[in-house]
Amino acid sequence: MTTAISHFDQRQFDALDTRAGAASSYSRLRQHERDARWTSRYLGWHEGDVLRAAIPIYRYRMWSWPDPSYDPRSWDLPGAIGECSPKDSLMVGGCIDRRTGFHVDGTAKTPGDLRRLLVEIAKCTATDDLCLVSPYMYVDAVEALAAAAESRIVWTP
Numbered sequence: 001m002t003t004a005i006s007h008f009d010q011r012q013f014d015a016l017d018t019r020a021g022a023a024s025s026y027s028r029l030r031q032h033e034r035d036a037r038w039t040s041r042y043l044g045w046h047e048g049d050v051l052r053a054a055i056p057i058y059r060y061r062m063w064s065w066p067d068p069s070y071d072p073r074s075w076d077l078p079g080a081i082g083e084c085s086p087k088d089s090l091m092v093g094g095c096i097d098r099r100t101g102f103h104v105d106g107t108a109k110t111p112g113d114l115r116r117l118l119v120e121i122a123k124c125t126a127t128d129d130l131c132l133v134s135p136y137m138y139v140d141a142v143e144a145l146a147a148a149a150e151s152r153i154v155w156t157p
Helices: 010-016 026-033 079-083 111-126 139-148
Strands: 038-047 050-060 089-092 131-133
Touching: 010 026, 010 050, 026 038, 026 050, 038 111, 050 111, 089 111, 111 131, 111 139
Parallel strands: 089 131
Antiparallel strands: 038 050, 050 089
16 A cells, blocks of 8 residues: 555556546546545555556545535445445545546456455455445446455446
């Protein structure tokens, strides 16, 4: 875990996922770090000098969501799952734009590798009993994460 994207090589980071474009680029996420509304962290995975994953994780410091579309209560989730307030949530992958990158090398998107990454992310929630929220994930990322979590993640369109 690190608190600054500068701990990663920019070229390697941007090569991990290009679909979200500028919204999920190294430069944009570096700007997010300066936004006082958010606390930024990154789960990194290196194999030697090669960056295999750098997953942004954000905690919102405000009392209400920055946009109603980020509020899990508006997502038609079952039961208490959708009751995550900003103070009770960690945003995984993105936090402001409605396009979220999934910064994991394509060869590392196996259920076993992703499961290990999910376990590390979940450790961030354990002491404070937080919800993990992954807004606006692309279909291939949803499918890969669902397989890794053995369908324990609740998704909604």
